[in-house]
Structures are given as C-alpha cells and as structure tokens.
Amino acid sequence: GIQVEQSPPDLILQEGANSTLRCNFSDSVNNLQWFHQNPWGQLINLFYIPSGTKQNGRLSATTVATERYSLLYISSSQTTDSGVYFCAALFSGTYKYIFGTGTRLKVLA
Amino acid sequence: GAGVSQSPSNKVTEKGKDVELRCDPISGHTALYWYRQSLGQGLEFLIYFQGNSAPDKSGLPSDRFSAERTGGSVSTLTIQRTQQEDSAVYLCASSLGFADTQYFGPGTRLTVL
Numbered sequence: 475g476i477q478v479e480q481s482p483p484d485l486i487l488q489e490g491a492n493s494t495l496r497c498n499f500s501d502s503v504n505n506l507q508w509f510h511q512n513p514w515g516q517l518i519n520l521f522y523i524p525s526g527t528k529q530n531g532r533l534s535a536t537t538v539a540t541e542r543y544s545l546l547y548i549s550s551s552q553t554t555d556s557g558v559y560f561c562a563a564l565f566s567g568t569y570k571y572i573f574g575t576g577t578r579l580k581v582l583a
Numbered sequence: 584g585a586g587v588s589q590s591p592s593n594k595v596t597e598k599g600k601d602v603e604l605r606c607d608p609i610s611g612h613t614a615l616y617w618y619r620q621s622l623g624q625g626l627e628f629l630i631y632f633q634g635n636s637a638p639d640k641s642g643l644p645s646d647r648f649s650a651e652r653t654g655g656s657v658s659t660l661t662i663q664r665t666q667q668e669d670s671a672v673y674l675c676a677s678s679l680g681f682a683d684t685q686y687f688g689p690g691t692r693l694t695v696l
Contacts, residue, residue, distance in 0.1 A: 504682045515672060517687040560625065564682055569639035571616065571685070573626040 476500050476565050480574035487551050487581050495546040495577045497561035505564035506537050508546050511576070512557045520546070520559075551581045585609065587688035589675050595694045596665055604660045604691045608677030615658050616685065617650060618674045626674065632658060633681060665695045 479498045487493055499506070508520040521528050521535040523544065528535055532551075537544040548555055558576040565572065588607045596602050608615050617629040628642040632652045643649070647666075652658040662669055672692050676685040 507685060509687075516689055517674065517676075519684060519686065522684040562626070562685075569631045569633075569681070570628040570642060571626075572628070573618075575625045 476563075476568070476572060478561060478563050478572045478574040480559075480561060480577050482577060483575065485577055485579045487579065489551060489553060489581055489583050491551050491581075492547070492549045493551060493579070495548070495559055495579075497544040497546070497563075497574055499542050499544075499561075499563045499565075499572075501542070502566045503539065503563045504566050505571075506539075506544050507562045507571075508535055508544070509560045509562065510555075510557050511560060517560070548579075551579075553581045553583050555579060556581050587675055587677050587686055589673075589688040589691050591691060592689065593692045593694075595696065597696050598667060599664055601661065601663045602665055602693065604662075604673050604693070606658045606660070606675030606677075606688060608656065608658070608675070609686055610656075612677035612679055612686075613655065614678040614681050614683070615652060616676045616678075617658070617660050618676065619644075620672045620674060620690070622671075629660070629673075662693075665693075667695050669693060670695045 477500045509517045523537045525539045532549045534547045560576045562571040562573045590605045615632040618626040631639045647663045650660045672690040674690045675688045678685045
C-alpha cells in the first residue's frame with residue numbers, strides 16, 4: 475500500500491552542525507510538504523515541494539519525484555531547530571495526505 | 584492575516600459524553616482537513632472537505648465520528664459517546680485549493696477520562 479517513511483527516526487546534533495533528513499514515498503505524488511512541529515505542538519510549514527529544489531535561509535529541500543524521495547537539509551543548526559520534522563505526501567489519485575512518522579531532532583548548545 | 588484557529592484549545596470530558604471541536608480556516612481557503620495525533624505519534628488523516636462536501640471520509644475511525652462544514656468556512660468535528668482511546672490532539676489544516684500548501688491550526692487537546 476501507499477506509505478511514507480522517514481529516516482533517521484532520531485537525531486542529536488551539536489549546535490552548528492549540518493544534517494540531512496530523508497523521506498521516501500511509495501508512489502507518485504501531487505504534493506510533498508515538509509513541516510516542523512515545535513515543542514508546543516504547532517506544525518509550521520517549511521516547504522511545498524512536489525519536485526525540484528527550494529531554499530529558505532539555512533534550510534533547503536530537494537524532491538526527486540521519479541525516484542520517490544525527498545531530502546531536507548539543515549545547515550548550521552541552532553537549538554531552535556529542535557523538534558519533530560514531518561514530511562507529508564499527497565499521492566496521485568487520492569485526497570488524503572499521508573504523514574511519515576517523523577524525525578525527532580535535538581540540537582545541543 | 585489570521586491563521587487557522589481551533590476551539591477549544593483543551594477539552595476534558597467523561598467517557599460516554601459527546602464533544603464538538605471547531606475549526607476556522609484561513610479566509611478564502613476552499614480545502615479543509617482534519618487530523619488526529621496521538622501522544623508521540625505522527626498525524627492520522629480523518630477527513631477532507633472541498634467546499635462543503637467531503638470527497639474523502641475514509642479516515643474517520645468509527646461511526647461515532649462525524650464532521651460537517653458550512654458556508655465553505657467553519658468546520659465542526661463531532662465525537663459521540665467518547666472513549667478513552669479518542670484522547671489525542673485533533674488538528675485542522677486549510678489550503679487555498681486541493682493540493683496547495685496546508686496551514687495548520689494549533690490543535691485541540693482532547694482528554695477522555
């Protein structure tokens with residue numbers, strides 16, 4: 475069946491380090507989004523990226539739709555980057571977004 | 584402009600009672616989604632509205648769950664005869680149209696005693 479897998483499940487970084495989070499999806503998608511859930515539970519949009527590459531400050535994302543994966547890059551990490559990162563895929567021919575299980579990131583000062 | 588709002592922010596109820604959760608989407612957004620997030624888990628899709636109609640209700644866990652949307656705006660998620668396993672954070676999101684960027688509300692934390 476359709477599914478979304480994220481890796482790694484947990485990540486601990488020292489402040490200033492770089493990281494790459496991965497999202498694999500099982501079929502073609504109409505939309506792929508990355509979210510950051512802060513410690514208070516609010517989900518914040520990072521990227522709307524069904525294909526291609528986008529950058530926003532220290533964050534960038536790449537989706538290779540033909541190979542069914544997306545990557546989120548965090549450079550020069552800060553303690554405020556801590557939280558859970560989710561990718562969500564809207565598979566072609568469906569109406570519902572499937573969320574991955576998330577990557578829990580902790581950035582140490 | 585105003586984001587997605589949800590009310591109440593917290594709801595504590597007794598097993599067997601009915602509850603109503605409200606979502607006010609961003610003005611002009613035609614698509615609206617409800618999700619459920621259990622403690623420490625990912626998000627589980629419940630229902631999608633396009634305007635006032637729901638082309639996909641497949642995520643509603645049981646017939647105790649229902650949702651409606653009126654005027655292409657406010658949506659209400661109703662849970663009848665609540666059970667302890669219904670305890671979770673219920674999140675609402677809206678987008679300008681189908682497959683556009685979703686924007687999430689702060690959620691309603693439901694606790695069933």
